[in-house]
Amino acid sequence: MLPLIGKTIIFDKFPDPSDTWEITETIGKGTYGKVFKVLKKKNGQKAVVKILDPIHDIDEEIEVECNILKALSDHPNVVKFYGMNFKKDEINGDKLWLVLELCNGGSVTDLAKAFLKKGERMSEPIIAYILHEALLGLQHLHSKKTIHHDVKGNNILLTTEGGLKLIDFGIESREKTVCP
Incomplete structure (x- = not known):
C-alpha cells in the first residue's frame, strides 16, 4: 500500500504512461481532473x-x-485498480494517472435519466438488482473497515456485461481502525 495519511506520495517513482497507455477518448471531468478512455x-x-x-x-x-x-x-462490485503512472510535462504541468477498470454501461444516474426521458420508470427487478449489487460492494468495504461516504447514482457504474461497480473512494471514504 501507499504510505498512510500524513505522508506524501513520491510521484517520480511511478512509471511514465506514454509507453503503456494511449488516450482514445475523453469521457468527462471529475472533481480533481479529467477522465479518459485509454488503450493498452x-x-x-x-x-x-x-x-x-x-x-x-x-x-x-x-x-x-x-x-x-x-x-x-x-471484489466484483468494486472498480478494479490497475495502477498509477506519472507523466512529467514541464509545458502543461505534471500529471498523475490513476488507471481503472472501464465500465462502459454508464452510471445508475444515466440509466435512470434514460428511462425518464422515454417516459418510463425503472422496474422493481432492475432497482432490486442495482441495490443488491451495490450492497454487496458496500458489505465488502465494511468488512474491510472502510466506509464509502458518497454512495449515489453517479458513483455506481454499470458494465456492458451487466455488472455493477462502486467508484470514487476519495477523502470521503476512509479506512476506520478498530481500537483494541
Missing part, C-alpha cells in the same frame, strides 16, 4: 484513466483513494 498499447486492453494535477493540497486525498483501491478492488 501492448495488448489492446481498454481502461479508464483519471488524470490528476498532483497538487500538494490533495496528496492526502490521492493517497486515500489509492490505498482503498489497492486494498479493496478485488
Whole structure:
C-alpha cells in the first residue's frame, strides 16, 4: 500500500504512461481532473484513466483513494485498480494517472435519466438488482473497515456485461481502525 495519511506520495517513482497507455477518448471531468478512455498499447486492453494535477493540497486525498483501491478492488462490485503512472510535462504541468477498470454501461444516474426521458420508470427487478449489487460492494468495504461516504447514482457504474461497480473512494471514504 501507499504510505498512510500524513505522508506524501513520491510521484517520480511511478512509471511514465506514454509507453503503456494511449488516450482514445475523453469521457468527462471529475472533481480533481479529467477522465479518459485509454488503450493498452501492448495488448489492446481498454481502461479508464483519471488524470490528476498532483497538487500538494490533495496528496492526502490521492493517497486515500489509492490505498482503498489497492486494498479493496478485488471484489466484483468494486472498480478494479490497475495502477498509477506519472507523466512529467514541464509545458502543461505534471500529471498523475490513476488507471481503472472501464465500465462502459454508464452510471445508475444515466440509466435512470434514460428511462425518464422515454417516459418510463425503472422496474422493481432492475432497482432490486442495482441495490443488491451495490450492497454487496458496500458489505465488502465494511468488512474491510472502510466506509464509502458518497454512495449515489453517479458513483455506481454499470458494465456492458451487466455488472455493477462502486467508484470514487476519495477523502470521503476512509479506512476506520478498530481500537483494541
